[in-house]
Amino acid sequence: MEMTLLLLLLCARVCYTAANSRLRKFSVIQLRCNWTTALSYCKSNHSTLATMYNQEEYEQQKQLLRNGISNAWIGLNRQRYRLKWSNGDPVNASAWPSLPSENQYSYCASMHTNTTWSLCTDPKIFMCYGNGPGDSFPQYRLIKQNLTWYEAQNYCRYNLIDLVSIMNERQKEEVKNCGMNSTTPFWIGLLYDDWEWADGGKSAYRKWSTIAPYPKENILRNYTYLMKSLEDIFTVSLKNKCDGAICSEGSVRVHIIREKKIWEDALNYCNKHHDGLLRFESAEDLSAIDQQLKGTNLTGPVWIGLRQSSLFGFWVWTNGLSVNPEDWSNWEGGIWPQLPLSHQCGAMETKKGYKWVDQDCLSQLYFVCEELI
Template sequence: MMFLLVPLLLCAFPPSAAEGRLRQFYIMKQRSNNTSAAQSLCRVNYTDLVTIYDQQDNIKLQQLLNSSSFQQGWIGAYRGNYSLKWSNGDDVTYSRYSPSYSDQTRCAALNANGDWESILCNETKHFMCYEQDGDGGTTYNYLLIPQNKNWSDAQLYCRENHTDLVSIRNEEENTLVKNNGTQSNTAFWIGLLNDNVNWRDGGPSAYRNWFQEFEQSRPNAFMRLTDGRWTRADINNNYPLCYKSFIHVSPAEMSWEDAMNYCSSQFSGALCLESENDQTETQRELNRNNISAPVWVGLRQSRLFGFWMWINGLQVRNWTNWKGGKAPEAALSQHCAAMEKVNGRYTLTDKDCRSTFRVVCEKN
């Protein structure tokens, strides 16, 4: 297995406040000469070796490295089997991809026939981004970008200016993407990546930041202090770069009311989504733990007034990803909310409060 070394970005033991409320980065001040030992230290003290999900994570880690006395450290990437991955973390439930080389890193481009071509990711092409409706619904707007970029640069452009490179979950979406890309004279990038990089904690990250001059078949890698690029090297004696998740999913199922009591007695309370970052981090945590069944969260509807409210008093914001695109109305609602996976993406949905599911709690 190939593990990545990242220049140690955390000075001393304090966490970085930049990662978000539900995930923080830490550095262990104890060297490990292999990734198994590094992972053991992270799991004993925090959650796991860090997974890098996007450019923002990479920049934060590089900034933390610059402020520390350490030069590099282990992160949780390793070389495993080749597999298909969507840029936004969606499950690959539909595919028209026939890789020409199953043992090479390739990316998918959609052609005029709606088929997906297997192409080296460093080639430059037009690309398709998507945006989610502002009401948090399940309708997506597709945008063909008539600029020539390699796959990684196209991914970065879509994430900075829209939501991400487009993912396709069924034949209907494939047709919509094809029809929205008719202005491109050649096949254009979609968000599908085929490579052999996986993450030790099971995180579904398709973000890559390799320094191209280095051979990717080498067993281990580290992030360079100078530019944050990842390069590969032999095993070294380095510090583990860890993260801590402040999300807990109960092992047992229970009613919504019992779930709220469980979280408040054992942890700081049931999960409340205070921002889009909270929503993203929760989806990542559920994804990496392969949880697709409904899980309770701290959201309930007022039976008297009909509005939905988080148990910490916060209102439900317009970015909240409801199943069907909007919050259920009072007369038709079942009054308690859970998150569940629908077509590969997590959404909020109303459930009978007496139903029994696992619950997502916030840890101190």
């Protein structure tokens, strides 16, 4: 096996890359192999087989498929049934004791007077959470449109933040109260399936072909791939071979520190415990971790790794890279803070768009660290 893998590694080549972000990149490898060999290759040369967190990342990975590579492995594979919130929040399993009685297909939770489980492909109305005009923090919103759970997830992520997640009894009552006008159960963001990503990413994004996969007890379709010609994710057995594999590189994990500090102390904390304050050097950087930033339930701005030079007045990231007004930036209202200023540091709003604002560096704010993985 080791010799076979070595020969494959020597013959394989990177065909295309996408998502030009320091935080998250995808590469497609031309390599005729099964899923486990593809995973070994990615781990040896990149990071792991690719994870998808949203529709945008799905589109980025699909664009990598070119002539000679009509299908490629991705990281989604069968493990064991687990509970997952759509936005990646941790699930308190003891709070949801009534699980589906049979481990078949994928099941999603809906609420009305009680919590019930249905096939995720059933159409239902659903509840999102997100910020509307004038909202200072996310609100619950019942959407009276019948969609599958996966379609509802995409709707919420595109228009608001995500399907609603419930972390305690108070939130459960709030969700029930918001859904009182409904006469039928509505989807919430709780998923129960046996699919996991190879990198351990807490992504509940799924884009199955037509219907959810068959139970593994009946047909051994335990690994997933993309096809250039079709707009879905497909499942096959380990015996199948694909033309290539999509690897991910430069992934990052975000840590929101709920302890208020001045900017300098926040920087020192992140440097000591992680890999520094969070930096965005391109729109792709922001897109790469959009899903991790959603659902923070914080109000007001948080420190990021951006500050103004006290000597020259221009804005600079903590790695020394300056923010050029002619390049990409994400300032609130598109307005570059007026110069010269002094003792000003960069913060990020915690609602959709994650716009930058300038704050006095001595202000006490929560902050965001990054950890490169």
